Amino acid sequence: MANLEDNYDVVIVGGGPAGTTCGHLLAKRGHRVLMVEKEEHPRFRIGESLLPHSTKVWDELGLFEVFEKGPYARKYGAWFDFADGTEPETFYFGQDNPKRGDWAWNVERSWFDQILWDAALAAGANGVQNAEVTAFHKEGEGAAASISGVDVRTQDGTSHSIKARLTIDASGRLSLVGKLLGLRSPDPRLNMVAMYGHYENTPTLTGKDAGTIGIIAMADGWAWVIPFDEGKVSVGIVARNTAFAERVKGRKPADVFLDYVAETAAVHDRLGPDPVLCRDVESTANFSFRCSALAGSGWVLAGDAGAFVDPVFSSGVHLAMEGSRRLVLDAHKALSKGQGLVPKAAFAKYEGGTRKALKVFTRFIYKWYEDEYRWAFMRPPPNSAAVQFIKNRILRVLAGDVFQPWRVVPFMWTLEMMAKMNAAGVKRLNAELPPPGRAPQYMPGRENPPPQLPAS
Ligand SMILES: Cc1cc2nc3c(=O)[nH]c(=O)nc-3n(C[C@H](O)[C@H](O)[C@H](O)COP(=O)(O)OP(=O)(O)OC[C@H]3O[C@@H](n4cnc5c(N)ncnc54)[C@H](O)[C@@H]3O)c2cc1C
Structure with missing residues (x-):
């Protein structure tokens, strides 16, 4: 007692x-x-x-x-897959020479x-x-x-x-x-449903990426793949409430989860040929x-x-x-x-x-759900030092450096401006907007060369 x-x-x-x-x-x-x-x-x-x-x-x-001695690999960063046919992009909190404070763990x-x-x-x-x-x-x-x-x-x-x-x-x-x-x-702007489960018997990555998490864009939202140790991963699907409602229709959320996993190449590829779901799928809505x-x-x-x-x-x-x-x-x-x-x-x-x-x-999360902001973040011109600088500053948000907003907010504003300019570029070209979750192919620095903007 x-x-x-x-x-x-x-x-x-x-x-x-x-x-x-x-x-x-x-x-x-x-x-x-x-x-x-x-x-x-x-x-x-x-x-x-x-x-x-x-x-x-x-x-x-x-x-x-204590955490360092635990069973989990260090997490140095995240890979983002935009389901646009290009390679996922990996970000590391500490760039090339991570020091204490540049990593965490998935636990x-x-x-x-x-x-x-x-x-x-x-x-x-x-x-x-x-x-x-x-x-x-x-x-x-x-x-x-x-x-x-x-x-x-x-x-x-x-x-x-x-x-x-x-x-x-x-x-x-x-x-x-x-x-x-x-x-x-x-928060009515974030009206989502999350479904999640753990898989075993998935490929174990080694080296620096052993604990790198995956964030995968989907038309209805996004998915996570979080590696633990020894082939165990956490997989989550976060879908807009409306999309989830369309799919669930009398079925269980777990069935919707399995559909999304099967449909999302970057997720099932990461799980390997024989993943075993090792706990019941759970779900939560309007969180x-x-x-x-x-x-x-x-x-x-x-x-x-x-x-x-x-x-x-x-x-x-x-x-x-x-x-x-x-x-x-x-x-x-x-x-x-x-x-x-x-x-x-x-x-x-x-x-x-x-x-x-x-x-x-x-602010960052609202923007994340706007395609044009995601494109600007994920697909900036690769050789622009200024853009890379801004991006690195914004990575601080992803590392959790948010209690002193002046360190990150000006860079977020700049990226928002770039996103607007990009979107205006698409409109001026009358280019076709890609479906949600896909990066526009006109973005510079990728396999498809950018069309030239008409001189103004
Ligand atoms: C889908 C989803 C995915 C997430 N992924 C991540 C992630 O990858 N990384 C991350 O950092 N965060 C993530 N989060 C957020 C994370 O779960 C929470 O932010 C975190 O657990 C908050 O810790 P807390 O101590 O405030 O609350 P909790 O961890 O929820 O702890 C609250 C505790 O209060 C207890 N409790 C409740 N009511 C009572 C009562 N009446 N009497 C006594 N005890 C009670 C509960 O049993 C519980 O143990 C995610 C959240 C969701 C919804």
Whole structure:
């Protein structure tokens, strides 16, 4: 039976990357913390490809070397296939001589989250698993409400009322406090369905590309191939809701997933001749949302509980962990100073920084779903030093360098301008636009030489 007290400095709902990072770093600073996790580690979770800019938080948790010694190859970059008949294009975060901080890993989350959980306990956090937060002690309504603790139902069916100066909602996309306070709104521009499974018996790549992930454009969206170790890969299909609805029609999402895998050459080629699906295909829809406030009196939202944009650039775990590292800096100050509930104002820095980081990813992701922007990114003139420079800067976004937007946003603007100019070029030529997901063949530097733009 869980040995729970009725009062902590901080109670944390959820033991994923956000919850465990908060628990670990707050306990390390001497606060009495309780992490409550509904499931039991190791448990499956999607979100397997990590970003190099998490190195700072992994170091602070003392876990970088642990991950380095784990069973997974380093991930140095990603290949993008645009289904346009040309070779996939590979990007590396660290270019030719990657140094520490230029790679991450692809991890099975059951393994990764267990390590995070155990490390938080070792740092002095209290944790209870198979225990569900069933209610929040709330007063008032909306963002102005205060929260002074939670009710927890443990595995033996007992209910515990727990008071805390700070309640951290790290419940993932369930966003329990966001829903309770009516803060959560879906993002209508990102209306997608994701279907995913794991395959074994696929070719194992060696050398620098052993952990390189694949992002494959499809007419209905895109697919991922994320290699783990020993021939095991994660495959995901992310399709527009409307396209998915057209296909599913009384069938199971798993059938739609298998159709897409069979139809998408770059995916089934990567899986080799005898892939074996080794876990049930799962699906999730309408996962993009944000909350209008990230903190209030006695509460704060961490990781996905505050917002989730889209999986395309593997940003979720990074935002959850690096965001939580920043949240803890604010929380520690406030907890050390006063008494009573931690006020909203304590989280001004965390909230501002997180919003900026989310804005960078959101902007990039919106653009990613516009074909003309993808073309400009994927098919720039290869010999232009200026364009390569811009592209390298934008690769920083893909590495997770998003908490200081001035480092990347001007380059994103420039690329957006280039994309517009390219699209205008197509129109002026009356060239036929390619079907979605295909790069236009007029783009310079490829097998088909570009037609000459008429002199203006
Ligand atoms: C299709 C898809 C693909 C993705 N791919 C990637 C990727 O490649 N890379 C990447 O970085 N991110 C990816 N993500 C995002 C990633 O899954 C999340 O961003 C990440 O898991 C967020 O961590 P978290 O700790 O905020 O939430 P979670 O990992 O979701 O953890 C929340 C925890 O809260 C617990 N919980 C919920 N309710 C309660 C309750 N009432 N009481 C107690 N505990 C509770 C849950 O059991 C869970 O363990 C993907 C997301 C989707 C949808």
